Amino acid sequence: MAQAARAGAQARGGSPDDSWGGVSPDAARRLLVAAVEAFAERGFHATTTRDIAGRAGMSPAALYIHYRTKEELLYHISRVGHDRSVRLLSEAAEAAGPYRERLAGAVRTFVRWHAEHHTTARVVQYELSALGEEHYAEIVGLRRRSEKVMRDLVAAGAEAGEFAVDDPRATALAVLSLCIDVARWYSPGRRTPEEIGAFYADLALRMVGAAPR
Amino acid sequence: MAQAARAGAQARGGSPDDSWGGVSPDAARRLLVAAVEAFAERGFHATTTRDIAGRAGMSPAALYIHYRTKEELLYHISRVGHDRSVRLLSEAAEAAGPYRERLAGAVRTFVRWHAEHHTTARVVQYELSALGEEHYAEIVGLRRRSEKVMRDLVAAGAEAGEFAVDDPRATALAVLSLCIDVARWYSPGRRTPEEIGAFYADLALRMVGAAPR
DNA sequence: CCGCACGCTGAGCGCCTGCTCAGCGTGCGG
DNA sequence: CCGCACGCTGAGCAGGCGCTCAGCGTGCGG
Structure with missing residues (x-):
C-alpha cells in the first residue's frame, strides 16, 4: 500500500508535536507521541500495536504496562x-x-x-x-x-x-x-x-x- | 465497540443511495452498495470482507468473483x-x-x-x-x-x-x-x-x- | 553487599483477517 | 433431454492481529 511513503515523508517533515510534554513517565509519553503520529498517518484501525511500540523504541509488550488497550x-x-x-x-x-x-x-x-x-x-x-x-x-x-x-x-x-x-x-x-x-x-x-x-x-x-x- | 449501534441506526435511517443503479450484474452492484455503507460507517480498515458479503446477502467468497481485492x-x-x-x-x-x-x-x-x-x-x-x-x-x-x-x-x-x-x-x-x-x-x-x-x-x-x- | 520492586523483553496464544479452491446447482444452447 | 458454462458456496489456509506472561536486568533502601 501507499501509506508508508506518503505518510513517512509527512511525519519526518512535520513537527513532533510538543503538546505532550507534561505526560510522564518518559516511556508513556514516547508511546503517546508515537501513537499520535501513527494514527494520524494510517488511521487507528490500520495502525498496529507493534508499529506504535516500534516508533517509541520499545517492544510490543511495553505498551501494555502503560495503557490497558490500544x-x-x-x-x-x-x-x-x-x-x-x-x-x-x-x-x-x-x-x-x-x-x-x-x-x-x-x-x-x-x-x-x-x-x-x-x-x-x-x-x-x-x-x-x-x-x-x-x-x-x-x-x-x-x-x-x-x-x-x-x-x-x-x-x-x-x-x-x-x-x-x-x-x-x-x-x-x-x-x-x-x-x-x-x-x-x-x-x-x-x-x-x-x-x-x-x-x-x-x-x-x-x-x-x-x-x- | 460502539460502531454497531451508532452506525446501524444511521444506515437504516439513511437512504440506500441510488447512484449505483447502472452497475451490473446485480450481484456486483449489491456488493458495491454494501461496501459503501460499511466503509462509511466503520471505515475501510475496520470493515471485513465477510461484513460486506453478508450485507449483500452472499458468502465471503462471492466478493472475489466480481472484484479482485477489497x-x-x-x-x-x-x-x-x-x-x-x-x-x-x-x-x-x-x-x-x-x-x-x-x-x-x-x-x-x-x-x-x-x-x-x-x-x-x-x-x-x-x-x-x-x-x-x-x-x-x-x-x-x-x-x-x-x-x-x-x-x-x-x-x-x-x-x-x-x-x-x-x-x-x-x-x-x-x-x-x-x-x-x-x-x-x-x-x-x-x-x-x-x-x-x-x-x-x-x-x-x-x-x-x-x-x- | 544483599534482595526486592519495577520496567521491560522474547516468546507465543488464540483469534480473525484477506483471500483461495474444489465442487455444487441451475439454466440455457443444441 | 443432455451437457456445458458460469455464479456461487463451504471449508479452510497462511499470516498478522491484540494482548499475555514468565523471567531478566537494573537501581535503590536497608
Whole structure:
C-alpha cells in the first residue's frame, strides 16, 4: 500500500508535536507521541500495536504496562486534544470586547491550533468513531460544548446587531466546520498557522456579515 | 465497540443511495452498495470482507468473483464518486451568467450532492488514504481538478470585479473545504440537502465579498 | 553487599483477517 | 433431454492481529 511513503515523508517533515510534554513517565509519553503520529498517518484501525511500540523504541509488550488497550491510547489522545481545543475556543470567545473581535480571536486561535498540531487534530477530529461506546459518548459531549460556545457567540453577536445572519445555529456550525477541516488538508510549508488563522478569522467575519469594508 | 449501534441506526435511517443503479450484474452492484455503507460507517480498515458479503446477502467468497481485492472495491467507489462530483462542480462553474451566480450554483450543487449521497461522499472524502499507491495517485489527480475549477472560478470573479478577495487560491480552498466537510457532519432530518445547499451558496458569496446586501 | 520492586523483553496464544479452491446447482444452447 | 458454462458456496489456509506472561536486568533502601 501507499501509506508508508506518503505518510513517512509527512511525519519526518512535520513537527513532533510538543503538546505532550507534561505526560510522564518518559516511556508513556514516547508511546503517546508515537501513537499520535501513527494514527494520524494510517488511521487507528490500520495502525498496529507493534508499529506504535516500534516508533517509541520499545517492544510490543511495553505498551501494555502503560495503557490497558490500544483503544485507551486513542481515548487519551482524544480526551487531551478535545480538552485543549475546547478550552482555547472558550477562552477566546469569552474575552472582553465587541463580538466581532471575539469571533475573530476565537477562529484565529482555533484554526492556529488545528494547523500547528495538525497530527493531533487529525486524530482528534477524524478517528473518533474508533472509540468504545462510553469513551465515544464522553468525547461527543466535549464536542457539543465547543459547538455551543460558537453558537452562543454568533447568536449574541446577531442579537447585539453586530452580525447579520439568518440562521445563527447553522452559521456557527459552518464556521466550526471550516476551522476543523483545516486539520484534514494542512501540511507545513506555503503558509504558517498564524497566517491561516488570520485569514480564516477574516472569512468568519464575512460569513456573519461583519466584515470590515 | 460502539460502531454497531451508532452506525446501524444511521444506515437504516439513511437512504440506500441510488447512484449505483447502472452497475451490473446485480450481484456486483449489491456488493458495491454494501461496501459503501460499511466503509462509511466503520471505515475501510475496520470493515471485513465477510461484513460486506453478508450485507449483500452472499458468502465471503462471492466478493472475489466480481472484484479482485477489497481495495479494488474502494477504488471503484472513489473513482465513480469523484468523477460524479467533479463533473457536477465543473458543469455548474462553467454555466453562463455572472460569476456570482455561477459560484452560488456550483456550491449549491456540490453541497447538495455531498448531503444527498453523504454515505458515498464520506467514503470518497475520508477513506482516500486506504487506497493503493497507483489508485491513490489517480484519485488525487481528480481531486486537484475540482480544486482548479473552484480556484479559476474565484479568480475570474475577482478579476471581473464581482468578488472582493485578497487571496483567491486560499479562498477557493476554504469554500471547497466548507462544502466537503458537509459529508462529515450531515445526517438526514432537520434540514434537507436542498436547503443546506442554498444556505451554503449564500455563505460562499459572503466569503468572496459578493453577498447581496 | 544483599534482595526486592519495577520496567521491560522474547516468546507465543488464540483469534480473525484477506483471500483461495474444489465442487455444487441451475439454466440455457443444441 | 443432455451437457456445458458460469455464479456461487463451504471449508479452510497462511499470516498478522491484540494482548499475555514468565523471567531478566537494573537501581535503590536497608
